[in-house]
Amino acid sequence: MADSPKIIFYFDTASSFSYLGFEFMERYRALWNIPVDYRPFVLTDVMAKAKNSFSPYKLPYLFQDIRRTSAITGIPFKGVPKKYPYDSSVALRTLHHIKNVHADLLPEAMRRLWRMEYVECRAPESPEDVKEALAGLVDANVVDTAISMPETLDAVTKNTEDVKKIKGFGAPTILAFKPGQPKP
Numbered sequence: 001m002a003d004s005p006k007i008i009f010y011f012d013t014a015s016s017f018s019y020l021g022f023e024f025m026e027r028y029r030a031l032w033n034i035p036v037d038y039r040p041f042v043l044t045d046v047m048a049k050a051k052n053s054f055s056p057y058k059l060p061y062l063f064q065d066i067r068r069t070s071a072i073t074g075i076p077f078k079g080v081p082k083k084y085p086y087d088s089s090v091a092l093r094t095l096h097h098i099k100n101v102h103a104d105l106l107p108e109a110m111r112r113l114w115r116m117e118y119v120e121c122r123a124p125e126s127p128e129d130v131k132e133a134l135a136g137l138v139d140a141n142v143v144d145t146a147i148s149m150p151e152t153l154d155a156v157t158k159n160t161e162d163v164k165k166i167k168g169f170g171a172p173t174i175l176a177f178k179p180g181q182p183k184p
Contacts (some may be wrong), residue, residue, distance in 0.1 A: 008175040009038045011110075012043035012161050013095070013124065015171035016066050016080065019114040022172070026107055034165060035127045039097065040092035041159040043171045044085065050169035054085070063161040066118075074085075076115065081123035089156070090147055091124050094134070096155045099147035102138060109134055 009025055011018035022038075027038050047053065063080065071076035091113050099106045113124045118135040124133050127147060131140045146152050163173050176184040 003085035005032075005034045006177045008035055008092045008177075009036050010039050010040060010159060010168065010173040012041060012088055012171045013091040013110070013117065014085045015043050016062070016077075016118060018043075018171045019077075019118055020069055020075060021174065022110055022114070023073075023108075025174075026071065026111075026154060038095075038110065039096050039162075040156050041163050041171070042092065043172075044087070045160050046163050046168050046173075047170065048113075049164045050167070052169045054106045055156050064181050071098060071100045075120045079121050081117060081121050083125070086123035088125070089153075090127055090130050090143070092156045093149075094130050094143050094146040097098065097142060101142070105137055106167050108137055112137065112153045138150045143167065 007025070009021070011022060025036055036156075066077050069075065095106065095109055095113070098109050102109075112133045113130065116122050116124045116129070122129065124130050127143050131143050134140075134143065166175070168174070177184050
């Protein structure tokens with residue numbers, strides 16, 4: 001049971017709406033004085049379970065919405081990588097590991113990966129890409145450690161299954177808990 005309000009924010013770095021949602025969440029988290037538990041999950045697995053597929057007709061509108069939101073809010077967005085969507089598993093596993101060993105650095109690590117993707121228009125897919133995005137924030141060995149640990153894969157898989165159980169269909173998936181209530 002939640003004794004105080006809290007938010008669980010499931011995200012995939014390959015999700016442009018996760019990026020926008022994260023930036024909004026970070027803007028208001030301190031004002032709301034509510035802890036946010038960021039949890040990486042595999043969006044494509046959730047979308048497949050929900051029968052929510054990428055439509056070639058939908059994507060141009062999706063990115064137009066993001067450009068408009070960027071213009072209004074000042075959240076940086078220049079476009080998407082040529083390879084989109086991409087395999088985000090290295091980034092997701094690395095972020096889970098950072099959450100466990102350097103929790104205070106997690107929001108900045110997330111932001112750096114999304115800026116690589118949506119400002120530099122490069123997919124943070126390989127270990128080298130993720131290391132480059134996180135350079136100066138964490139040691140490069142953090143990425144190697146994260147992708148070698150079965151626990152990071154297990155955690156991302158569990159988060160993905162958790163989103164499926166609550167009938168999530170996209171990213172971000174956000175759960176808000178009121179004080180004294182065990183369910184969102």
